[in-house]
Amino acid sequence: MGEDRVETLNRTQNPREWLATVLVWGAATLVTAIFSWLLGDILWHGLSHISWAFLTAPPENAGRRGGIGPILVSTALILGVCLAVSLPIGIGTAILLAEFTSAQSLFGRVTRRSLDVLAGVPSIVVGLFGNAFFCKALGLGFSILSGGLTLACMVLPILIRSTEEGFRAVPVSYRLSAASLGLSRTTTLLHLLLPAAVPSLLVGLVLGIGRAIAETAALIFTSGYVDRMPESLLDSGRALSIHIFDLSMNVSGGDANAYASSLVLVVLLLAINGTASWLANYGLHRKIVTI
C-alpha cells in the first residue's frame, strides 16, 4: 500500500513541479532580461561618449555638447547636504525609537506610523512641500541647500526604519550581559549596539541614497535647473537626474549626452551599492570583531 501511494504522489506531483519550476525560472529570467536590456542599451549608446573631458567639462549648447562637470559637483553637494542632515537625525531617532520607547507605546506607534506614511508620499508632493517650506518660507530660494534638505525629508523615513530594525535585531542577551557587567546605557549603545546595527544602517543608507541620487521630481522645485558650476550652497544647481530629464524631454539632439549621463548615474549607484555591501560584509564586520 505504501508503495502505491508513493507512485500516485509522484505521478500527480511531477507535472505540477515542472510547471512551478518553469514559472519560477521564467520570472527570474524576465527580471534579469529587463535589467540586462536596460543596462545594455545605456552602455551601447552611452559608453562611446564617456571620457575624462565629458566628466569634467561644463555643458554647452543646452547640454547637447560639452560635459557634466558642474552637474556632478551639484549632485555631490545636494547629496552631501542630504546626508549631513539625515544621518544624525536618522540615527538619533532610530535610537530613541528602538532603545528608549517600547514598541507598544503611543509615542512609538505614532512616530512609526508617521514615518511609514512619509515614506510613501510621492516625490512630487515632497518637492512641492520643499518648495513651499525651504525655498519660500525659509527664504533659501532655488538652491542646493533647499534641494538637499528636501531630499533629506525623503530619505529620513527609510533610514530611520531600517536603522531601528537594526537596533531591534540586536539580541537582548547583549543588553542583559552588558547591564550585568555594570556598563552604562550609553556605553552599551555606543560600543555594542551601534556597531551591531551598522549593517542595517548601511542598507537604509544605500536605499536612501539610491532614492536621493535618482530623484528628479522633488529637485525640480527646489534645487532648480541652472547648469553652471555652483559657487555656494545657496546657488541653484542641476542634479544629474534633472540633467537627464531635461536632455531627453526638452532638448532635441540631446540624446547622446542623456545616455552618457544615465550611464554615469547607473555606475554611481552600482558603486555606492557595492561599497556599502562590501563594508557591511567585510570591512566593518572585521573591525567590530578584532579591535
Next chain:
Amino acid sequence: MPIEPIAESRPQHPFNGEPADCKSHLFIDVNRLSLHYGEKPAFQDVSMSIKKGCITALVGPSGCGKTSFLTCLNRLTDLIAGCRVSGRITLDSLDVLAPQADVIRLRRRIGMIFQKPNPFPLSIRRNLEFPLREHGLRDRQQIAQRVETALRDVGLWDEVKDRLGSPALTLSGGQQQRLCIARALALSPEMLLMDEPCSALDPLSSGVVEDLIVNLRGRYTILIVTHNLAQARRIADYAAVFWVQNGAGRLIETGTARQVFDEPRDPLTAAYISGMRG
C-alpha cells in the same frame, strides 16, 4: 588577592554537617521579596539569607521564579518593562532595591552568568578589556594582568593565549561560557549569580564548568540556579527549593544541601528530590 591555580582533580565536597570552606557569614539578606510582571506574580514572599563564600543552589521545576529571583539581586529587573519588585534585599548595609542605590556599583559587586553563553561579538581579549576600561581601569599593564589572571582562573589561558585577538564567537560553547565567567571575574566581584550555567553545554564542557564553580567556592559567594539535581547535590553548600503554589513561585524549603537533599522536611521537596514530582 592572591589567586591560586585551579586544582587538576575534582575537589571532594564536604558533605558532613556545616559546609567547611565557606565562612557562614551573612552576605545577602532577602526579606519578603515578591516580583510581578504586570499583574502576574512570578514569585511571592520569598525570604532567605545567602552566606558569604558559599555555593547556594536554587532548585525547583520550570516557571517557579528562580531566574526572576536572581535578576532582582543585581537589579537587572530594571531593564524589564512592567516588572515590579517589592520587599527588601540587604547586601552588607546596602539597601539593594532603594531607588537611589548605585546600580552600576552594585552590578560590579554582583556578576552574572547566563544560561546561554553570551560573549560580545568582539575579540577574546576585548571581551575582558572592554568592561575593565569602562569601569575606569586605564593602565595597560594592569589590564593585561587582570585579563590573564581571569583567564587563568577559569582555566582558559592555555587554550587561548596565542589567539587573544580572534573573535570570541569562534570559541566552543564551553569555552565561551568560561570566557563569560572570566569576564565577570575580571571585575573582581564579591558574588556571582549563575542561571543554569551548564544547561546549554555538552556533558564534557558542563563538567569543566562545574569543576570551575567548585573551585570558586570560598573566594566568591555563588548563587546558582540549576535543574540538574545531581549537580546541585555535588556542588552546593546550601539549597533552596522553589515551587509553584496558587499560580506564583514560592520558596518552600531552605537549608544546607545535605539537609535539603537527604532529610527534606517538606513533602513536596521529598517528592521532587526523589523524582516523583516536578
